[in-house]
Amino acid sequence: MAAAGAIRTAGRGGLLERLSDALWRRPRLLLLLLLLPPALWLGIIYLGALFALLAQSFFSIDEFSGLIVYEPTLKTYRELLTPANLDIIQRTVTMAALVTLAAAVVAFPIAYYAARYARGRWKALFYLGVMLPLWSSYLVKVYSWKLILAKEGILTWALGKVGLLWLLEAWLALPGVGGNSLSTSFTGTFLVFLYVWLPFMILPIQAALERVPGSMLEASGDLGATPAQTFRHVILPLALPGVIAGSIFTFSLTLGDYIIPQIVGTSARFIGQAVYQHQGTAGNIPLAAAFAVVPIAIMGLYLWWARRMGAFDAL
Amino acid sequence: MRSDRAPLWLKLAAGAGLLFLHVPILIIFAYAFTTEDKSYQWPPPGLTLQWFAVTWNRPDVWEALSLSLRVAAVSTLIALVLGTLCAAAMARFRFFGREVISLLVILPIALPGIITGISLRSAFNLADIPFSYWTIVLGHATFCVVVVYNNAVARFRRTSASLVEASMDLGANGFQTFRHVILPNIATALLAGGMLAFALSFDEVIVTTFTAGQQQTLPIWMLEELVRPRQRPVTNVVAMVVVLVTFLPILGAYYLTRGTETVAGQGK
Numbered sequence: 001m002a003a004a005g006a007i008r009t010a011g012r013g014g015l016l017e018r019l020s021d022a023l024w025r026r027p028r029l030l031l032l033l034l035l036l037p038p039a040l041w042l043g044i045i046y047l048g049a050l051f052a053l054l055a056q057s058f059f060s061i062d063e064f065s066g067l068i069v070y071e072p073t074l075k076t077y078r079e080l081l082t083p084a085n086l087d088i089i090q091r092t093v094t095m096a097a098l099v100t101l102a103a104a105v106v107a108f109p110i111a112y113y114a115a116r117y118a119r120g121r122w123k124a125l126f127y128l129g130v131m132l133p134l135w136s137s138y139l140v141k142v143y144s145w146k147l148i149l150a151k152e153g154i155l156t157w158a159l160g161k162v163g164l165l166w167l168l169e170a171w172l173a174l175p176g177v178g179g180n181s182l183s184t185s186f187t188g189t190f191l192v193f194l195y196v197w198l199p200f201m202i203l204p205i206q207a208a209l210e211r212v213p214g215s216m217l218e219a220s221g222d223l224g225a226t227p228a229q230t231f232r233h234v235i236l237p238l239a240l241p242g243v244i245a246g247s248i249f250t251f252s253l254t255l256g257d258y259i260i261p262q263i264v265g266t267s268a269r270f271i272g273q274a275v276y277q278h279q280g281t282a283g284n285i286p287l288a289a290a291f292a293v294v295p296i297a298i299m300g301l302y303l304w305w306a307r308r309m310g311a312f313d314a315l
Numbered sequence: 316m317r318s319d320r321a322p323l324w325l326k327l328a329a330g331a332g333l334l335f336l337h338v339p340i341l342i343i344f345a346y347a348f349t350t351e352d353k354s355y356q357w358p359p360p361g362l363t364l365q366w367f368a369v370t371w372n373r374p375d376v377w378e379a380l381s382l383s384l385r386v387a388a389v390s391t392l393i394a395l396v397l398g399t400l401c402a403a404a405m406a407r408f409r410f411f412g413r414e415v416i417s418l419l420v421i422l423p424i425a426l427p428g429i430i431t432g433i434s435l436r437s438a439f440n441l442a443d444i445p446f447s448y449w450t451i452v453l454g455h456a457t458f459c460v461v462v463v464y465n466n467a468v469a470r471f472r473r474t475s476a477s478l479v480e481a482s483m484d485l486g487a488n489g490f491q492t493f494r495h496v497i498l499p500n501i502a503t504a505l506l507a508g509g510m511l512a513f514a515l516s517f518d519e520v521i522v523t524t525f526t527a528g529q530q531q532t533l534p535i536w537m538l539e540e541l542v543r544p545r546q547r548p549v550t551n552v553v554a555m556v557v558v559l560v561t562f563l564p565i566l567g568a569y570y571l572t573r574g575t576e577t578v579a580g581q582g583k
Contacts, residue, residue, distance in 0.1 A: 020489035034404035038397040042419045046457050049438035109328035117321040133336040135565045137518045139537045140554040144339040147346055150355040157357045256427015263541050272429050279433050292430050
C-alpha cells in the first residue's frame with residue numbers, strides 16, 4: 001500500500017494530486033486536519049464556556065452592590081450549603097431516584113417483549129413505538145400532560161366514569177405528594193418526568209437483552225430452573241448493565257430539568273429552577289454556577305459507579 | 316420450547332407500556348379540534364377546524380417556525396461537517412487522547428442541557444457577544460455533532476478499509492476516493508444522522524432559552540404559551556403540527572438505516 005502511494009507520485013503534478021499524496025504519506029497530518037475543526041469547535045466553544053462557568057463559582061457576589069467580586073473564595077459554596085438549598089438538592093435527587101426506579105419497572109416488560117418475542121413486523125412496530133415518542137417534541141409531551149392532569153381534564157373524567165374519583169381525591173389529600181389538582185402536585189411532576197424519560201430507559205435495556213443468547217435460557221431450563229428462577233438468575237443479571245445505562249439518562253435528565261417542574265408541579269423548586277433563577281432574575285451567577293456543579297458532581301460519581309458495574313458496554 | 320410464546324402478563328405489561336407512551340400524543344391531536352377555548356375540558360364539547368385557520372393567520376407562529384427551520388438547517392450542516400470529520404478520524408486512526416475526544420463529543424448531551432445553556436450564556440456575556448441568530452446556531456451545532464458522529468462512526472467501522480486501498484491502487488487520488496468510494500458508502504448514514512440532528516435542533520428548548528435573547532424559536536414560543544397562555548387552541552394546533560413534522564425525519568432516518576446493525580435514532 002505504501003508502495004502504491006510512492007509509485008503514484010511519479011509523473012503527476014496537479015495541486016490536488018500533490019496534496020492528496022502528501023496526506024497519504026503523512027497520515028498524522030491527515031489525522032490532524034480531520035480532528036482539528038471538531039476539536040477546536042468543541043474545545044473552545046463548549047469546554048471554554050463550561051470552564052468559564054465553573055470558574056465563576058469560586059467568585060462571590062457583593063451583597064450591597066449586587067456585583068460580582070472577582071476574588072477566589074469559597075463563600076459561594078458556603079451559601080450553597082444552607083438548609084434551604086440543601087432542601088432543593090435533596091428534593092431533586094429524591095425525584096431523580098424515584099423516576100429512575102419507576103422507569104426501570106415500566107420499561108422492563110416492553111424491552112423484554114421487544115427483545116425476546118417480537119419478530120418481523122412486530123419488532124419494527126415496537127421499535128418505532130419507542131422511537132417516535134422518544135423524538136417527539138419535548139414541550140408537546142409536557143403540554144399533553146398538562147391537558148391530561150388538569151382538573152377538568154381526561155384523567156379526572158376517566159376516573160369519574162369508572163367510579164374511582166374518591167381514590168384520586170384521597171391521594172391528593174395526602175401531604176407531600178398531593179395538592180390542589182394533579183397538575184399542581186408532586187405526583188404530577190413525577191408522572192411527567194416518568195413519561196418523558198421512559199424511552200431513554202427502554203432502549204438500553206432492550207439492547208442488553210438482545211445480546212442474551214437464547215441457548216443460555218434453554219440451558220437454564222434444561223438444568224431444571226423454573227422460568228422464575230431463569231429470570232432471576234440468568235436474565236436479570238445480564239440485563240442489569242442495560243438498566244444502569246438507562247438510569248444514567250433518566251437520572252441526569254431529571255437532575256437538570258427546569259421546565260417540567262415549572263409547568264406541572266408545586267412551587268417547591270428543583271436544582272434546574274434554582275440555577276435558572278439565580279442566573280436570571282437574581283443575577284447571582286456565582287451561586288448559579290455553584291448550583292450547576294451539583295448535578296455535574298452527582299453525575300460524575302454516578303458514572304464512575306456505572307462504569308464499575310459494566311454499564312458502558314450496553315450504551 | 317415453552318419460551319417461544321410470551322406469557323399473558325408480559326403481553327399485557329408491554330402493551331400497557333406502549334399505550335402509556337402513545338395515548339398522551341394522541342390526546343394532543345384531539346384537543347386541536349376542540350371548540351372549547353378557555354379550559355382543558357374533556358371530552359371536547361364540540362369539534363371544529365376553525366383553529367387551523369386562526370393559527371394559519373398568526374404571524375408570530377410563522378416567524379417562530381421560520382427561525383426554527385433556519386437554525387436547524389444551518390446547525391445540521393455544521394454538525395454534518397464536524398461530526399463526519401471526527402468520525403473519520405476516530406474510525407481510521409488510533410492515537411493518544413482518543414478517549415478524550417470521544418468524551419468531548421458526548422459531553423454536550425451527557426451533561427444536563429441547563430449546564431450547556433448557562434455556560435454558553437455566561438461565556439457570551441464575558442466576551443460581550445450580543446444575542447443573535449448565530450448564538451442560537453452555535454449552541455445547537457454543539458450538541459448536534461454527537462448525533463451525526465454516532466451514525467457516521469458506526470458506518471465507517473463497517474466500511475472495509477480495503478475498498479479505499481483498492482481505489483487508490485486503481486489510480487484514484489485521495490479526493491477522488493472520497494468522492495466516489497467513501498461518500499457513497501456513508502451517504503445514507505450521514506443523511507440519517509442529519510435528519511436526527513435536524514429533529515433535535517428543531518425541538519430544542521433548554522439551551523435555546525439561554526442563547527436566544529429576545530428571539531423566538533418555535534419551542535420558545537410554545538414555552539411562552541405554556542407559562543403564560545394567550546390563546547390555548549392555537550397552542551393545541553401548533554403542538555399537533557410539531558409532532559407530525561418531527562415524525563417525518565425520524566421515520567426517514569429509520570428507513571434509511573433499517574436492516575443494518577446500528578439503526579439510527581437509538582441515542583438522543
